[in-house]
Amino acid sequence: MARWEPNTRERLEQAALDLFTEHGYDRTTVAEIAERAGLTKRTFFRYFADKREVLFWGQGELIRLFGEGIAGTPADATPFEAVGGALAAVAPVFGRERLARARQRTPVVAANTDLVERELLKRTKLVAAMREALAARGVGEPVATVAAELGALAFGTTFARWVELGDQRDFAALAAETLSELRTAAGALG
Amino acid sequence: MARWEPNTRERLEQAALDLFTEHGYDRTTVAEIAERAGLTKRTFFRYFADKREVLFWGQGELIRLFGEGIAGTPADATPFEAVGGALAAVAPVFGRERLARARQRTPVVAANTDLVERELLKRTKLVAAMREALAARGVGEPVATVAAELGALAFGTTFARWVELGDQRDFAALAAETLSELRTAAGALG
Numbered sequence: 001m002a003r004w005e006p007n008t009r010e011r012l013e014q015a016a017l018d019l020f021t022e023h024g025y026d027r028t029t030v031a032e033i034a035e036r037a038g039l040t041k042r043t044f045f046r047y048f049a050d051k052r053e054v055l056f057w058g059q060g061e062l063i064r065l066f067g068e069g070i071a072g073t074p075a076d077a078t079p080f081e082a083v084g085g086a087l088a089a090v091a092p093v094f095g096r097e098r099l100a101r102a103r104q105r106t107p108v109v110a111a112n113t114d115l116v117e118r119e120l121l122k123r124t125k126l127v128a129a130m131r132e133a134l135a136a137r138g139v140g141e142p143v144a145t146v147a148a149e150l151g152a153l154a155f156g157t158t159f160a161r162w163v164e165l166g167d168q169r170d171f172a173a174l175a176a177e178t179l180s181e182l183r184t185a186a187g188a189l190g
Numbered sequence: 191m192a193r194w195e196p197n198t199r200e201r202l203e204q205a206a207l208d209l210f211t212e213h214g215y216d217r218t219t220v221a222e223i224a225e226r227a228g229l230t231k232r233t234f235f236r237y238f239a240d241k242r243e244v245l246f247w248g249q250g251e252l253i254r255l256f257g258e259g260i261a262g263t264p265a266d267a268t269p270f271e272a273v274g275g276a277l278a279a280v281a282p283v284f285g286r287e288r289l290a291r292a293r294q295r296t297p298v299v300a301a302n303t304d305l306v307e308r309e310l311l312k313r314t315k316l317v318a319a320m321r322e323a324l325a326a327r328g329v330g331e332p333v334a335t336v337a338a339e340l341g342a343l344a345f346g347t348t349f350a351r352w353v354e355l356g357d358q359r360d361f362a363a364l365a366a367e368t369l370s371e372l373r374t375a376a377g378a379l380g
Contacts, residue, residue, distance in 0.1 A: 124310060189340070
């Protein structure tokens with residue numbers, strides 16, 4: 001990249017969210033997204049492989065944080081405690097300044113099957129990252145997979161609650177509450 | 191449909207699987223699938239909305255069976271037992287005569303992100319169907335969601351084991367074994 005372009009990803013994402021909200025995902029082109037952001041189509045494709053990815057660029061970093069969060073919990077932590085460590089590690093990403101964008105993004109993704117499918121693919125990668133981080137701590141199968149699946153469920157539930165309640169409650173507190181509920185539920189399956 | 195076309199869906203699916211295996215999903219057209227099956231492109235689109243759906247047409251019925259299986263378990267069954275009832279209800283679908291096709295399908299789906307994403311979307315619908323069937327039995331949240339997620343995990347794991355071992359073991363036995371392992375794992379999360 002020849003020039004310094006501050007916050008290029010964020011600008012393209014915000015332009016895309018605005019256009020998807022106004023005209024719908026299908027009826028928005030990459031050229032229009034780039035133009036709205038004051039950039040070129042060529043620049044867009046330097047950052048993103050396709051139109052969908054503009055809404056998912058932060059998730060690779062997020063998945064990395066989940067893995068690190070699990071790795072960083074004490075050696076004697078249970079699988080659920082390790083997942084709790086992962087949720088605590090990602091909580092700072094979901095500061096109040098991100099709330100408006102998250103609120104705009106949620107209905108845009110829900111309205112389009114292509115976006116829902118990409119979101120599910122990222123969820124699968126999140127489960128895999130948590131499972132591998134748990135395995136690296138010596139958690140065997142299928143406990144690592146069950147903990148990772150419930151970790152992804154905890155994250156999805158926490159995120160939805162944060163989108164709703166993020167003005168009053170912070171992500172870390174919602175995450176701890178959600179995980180505690182899932183822990184109780186896992187013990188009530190019979 | 192003017193004419194009687196026995197097993198049209200199966201013929202199109204088998205033709206698609208053969209072509210996807212030989213040439214790859216991306217390089218196969220709907221016209222080629224129809225031709226291989228001895229049918230027209232027009233007929234293909236009478237049955238399937240797009241090229242992807244030819245591999246997923248059985249899943250609506252499967253999801254219905256999961257819901258019915260849960261509804262059909264005794265009123266005093268625990269959530270895990272109800273999920274076990276669902277797996278037992280779908281087991282007859284996975285008879286030995288289906289094994290060759292399942293073995294051919296698995297690597298085809300895994301090789302293409304579009305197909306993986308569609309599979310994940312169907313999994314989400316399966317979770318929703320089980321969650322709703324559990325809710326209809328009076329199972330509250332988040333227990334119903336946790337049971338449904340673990341039910342989908344049990345199904346995915348059982349299916350993978352059946353693809354591998356289906357010559358010697360039947361689906362119902364593999365399902366019971368898998369669910370029992372997940373039940374133990376859910377109790378070992380700490």
